[in-house]
Amino acid sequence: MTTKTAVFALLAMWGVGTCLPAIAEEGAKPGGSGLTDRVWVQQDTDLPGAMQVFLSDGTLISDSCWETHRLSAWKQVDETHVSWEEDGMPIEAEIVSLTSDELVLKSPVGEQRFKPAEVPYVCPDMPKD
Numbered sequence: 001m002t003t004k005t006a007v008f009a010l011l012a013m014w015g016v017g018t019c020l021p022a023i024a025e026e027g028a029k030p031g032g033s034g035l036t037d038r039v040w041v042q043q044d045t046d047l048p049g050a051m052q053v054f055l056s057d058g059t060l061i062s063d064s065c066w067e068t069h070r071l072s073a074w075k076q077v078d079e080t081h082v083s084w085e086e087d088g089m090p091i092e093a094e095i096v097s098l099t100s101d102e103l104v105l106k107s108p109v110g111e112q113r114f115k116p117a118e119v120p121y122v123c124p125d126m127p128k129d
Contacts, residue, residue, distance in 0.1 A: 033084075035095070040103050040114035041121075049123045052114065059085045065123030 003011035025046040035054050044051035049065030060074035082105075083092040092108035 006091055035076075035103065039117035041117045043113040043115055044111075049121075051117065054082070062086075 003088045008020040008040040021113060030124040038053070040054075042052070046113065047064065047066055049063075050125060051061070051063045053061040053063075054074055055061065058073055060072045061069060070073065070086070072084045072086060074082060077083050077092065080095050081092060083090060085091065091107055095103070096106050097104040101115060105112050105114070
């Protein structure tokens with residue numbers, strides 16, 4: 001994964017250049033069932049826009065409409081487990097299900113369901129405290 005591709009993925013998540021494809025990697029398989037190089041949007045939360053992007057270069061982009069984005073190193077431990085570090089703590093998640101339409105991860109915070117991001121997407125206005 002090139003730096004250019006990572007920048008495009010971040011811009012797509014931020015809603016900049018909303019004509020960018022959800023899969024920024026040249027040669028990536030649209031509609032494939034791969035984990036990497038896709039913007040995955042969390043489905044089972046009341047807060048909109050929680051996203052994970054597992055880049056093939058080992059970078060995990062975590063972002064949402066209410067928090068600052070985070071870049072972490074991630075790795076595929078085995079066929080059904082991934083791990084990354086968050087605030088200095090190692091996180092391991094089980095890949096419960098992975099299809100072209102859904103990613104289900106089970107981590108210490110519970111089960112999380114994701115679907116591929118729809119393009120274009122812009123975060124809704126969030127109330128400011």
